Amino acid sequence: MxxxxxxxxxxxxxxxxxxxxxxxxxxxxxxxxxxxxxxxxxxxxxxxxxxxxxxxxxxxxxxxxxxxxxxxxxxxxxxxxxxxxxxxxxxxxxxxxxxxxxxxxxxxxxxxxxxxxxxxxxxxxxxxxxxxxxxxxxxxxVLATCVHAQTLVDVFPGQSAVVVGLGVAGLLHVQLLKARGVTDVVGVTRSAWKRELALRLGAVAVATPEEAPGVVTEWTGSDGPDLVVEAAGQAATLRQSIELAGATGTVLVFGTVPGTAELPTYQWYFKELTIVNSRAAxxxxxxxxxxxxxxxxxxxxxxxxxxxxxxxxxxxxxxxxxxxxxxxxxxxx
Known part of the structure; x- marks a missing residue:
């Protein structure tokens, strides 16, 4: 064969x-x-x-x-x-x-x-x-691994979320969050065509990484999002996910970040964040x-x-x- x-x-x-x-x-x-x-x-x-x-x-x-x-x-x-x-x-x-x-x-x-x-x-x-x-x-x-990841975090109807990275997994996370009743899902990526697709698949707003802090605040208010899904697998996107998360929020690390990464650990502490990692299904x-x-x-x-x-x-x-x-x-x- x-x-x-x-x-x-x-x-x-x-x-x-x-x-x-x-x-x-x-x-x-x-x-x-x-x-x-x-x-x-x-x-x-x-x-x-x-x-x-x-x-x-x-x-x-x-x-x-x-x-x-x-x-x-x-x-x-x-x-x-x-x-x-x-x-x-x-x-x-x-x-x-x-x-x-x-x-x-x-x-x-x-x-x-x-x-x-x-x-x-x-x-x-x-x-x-x-x-x-x-x-x-x-x-x-791929969908099964995203389903597994979302079983590890609690989100409720009416809450808000950000998905950083809008590849296949990120776009699946957008849809799963909407299916769970999350009201406002914001997608973040540099790719213009992926941002457009995210809107068609249920995101209420999209942004480049540079635009993300302002756009996320616009949609989630000063409290910030309840959940941030890191789906790009880069040190920079993991850092930004921690920075974007609201106080007492959760960061779901779905992407695989290679090697080691410098992270804003004081924000992690100061906002009392929960960091959750997911693997397989x-x-x-x-x-x-x-x-x-x-x-x-x-x-x-x-x-x-x-x-x-x-x-x-x-x-x-x-x-x-x-x-x-x-x-x-x-x-x-």
Whole structure:
């Protein structure tokens, strides 16, 4: 079968690899797979991996052959949870399997989903109704991580929020906050077209980073926002998130800030802020993401801006790096 393989730092190829053996797992034919920043970091070497590696962790496909439990029939469209866990350690027993001490992520620690076929444990599969479009379904893995993040913070109807960074995750956070009844959601990014899209998806106002303090005050008053979601993953945006948050507010750190960062810790203290970090998702978060998509409560199709056949994976990576796209997809059908 064909797969996208990282053969060394900076070098990806599409080549033949052996088809996976089911070995007590369900066999999935991949239909769509999304590229994300993690994939770019793996290719560049910023995230070290063992080479060669089939990358990719955002996958949607159909069951070709059932697993031993026969819990999901052949032909069912499924979202693949890319995590692997032992099920026995303290984190797994506490329902934090994504923090498993011996766990793995497909496409980083073991071969992933930029391939025609995958063998996956049945308990890592989530059925997706055919009413959800293929492109939309392939964004569900990202949506699940956003759903998980928002389960960690309390927000209530009538409150206000700011989302710093309006990539795919940031735009999903805007929509989830509106769905939870947050009245005023302000989006912050340098990109003019992403600001415009945020308004269409429910933000009441948008701003560049330089404009943000004034715009946020205009919409949230002197008290400031109840919640700030950092979704850009940069030291500067994390600093600004802390600066924008209102007294006793919460900063939800969704983006992955590389290395170390100097932060305005006195503001953190003086405003008595709560800083919450989020990582990955639980099975129930995947189920909720599917439910939201099936009920058309979240717009996903507008976030997909590039589609490339598997054979053109190199061009897909170039498009992803360009900054001109939101979600770029590899298509296998």
């Amino acid at each position: 064909k797969a996208v393989v990282v053969e060394d730092v900076g070098r990806i190829v599409v080549r033949d690899v052996p088809e996976p053996s089911a070995g007590g797992r369900a066999l999935i034919r991949i239909e769509r797979a999304g590229l994300c920043g993690t994939d770019l970091k793996i290719v560049s070497g910023a995230i070290p991996v063992d080479h060669p590696l089939v990358i990719g962790h955002e996958m949607i496909g159909r069951v070709v052959s059932e697993g031993p439990a026969r819990s999901i029939p052949a032909g069912t469209r499924v979202l693949v949870d890319p995590g692997e866990e032992c099920g026995r350690c303290s984190m797994c027993r506490a329902d934090h399997g994504y923090l498993c001490s011996t766990g793995a992520l497909r496409g980083r620690d073991v071969d992933g989903g930029f391939a025609e076929l995958m063998a996956v444990d049945e308990n890592r599969l989530h059925p997706v109704p055919d009413s959800v479009g293929l492109d939309e379904a392939a964004v569900l893995q 639980r099975p129930r978060d995947y189920a909720r993401a599917v439910q939201l998509a099936a009920g058309a409560q979240i717009q996903l199709s507008r976030l997909v801006t590039g589609r490339f056949p598997l054979a053109d994976a190199a061009e897909a990576f170039d498009a992803c790096r360009s900054g001109d796209h939101l979600k770029v997809m590899l298509t296998m059908t």
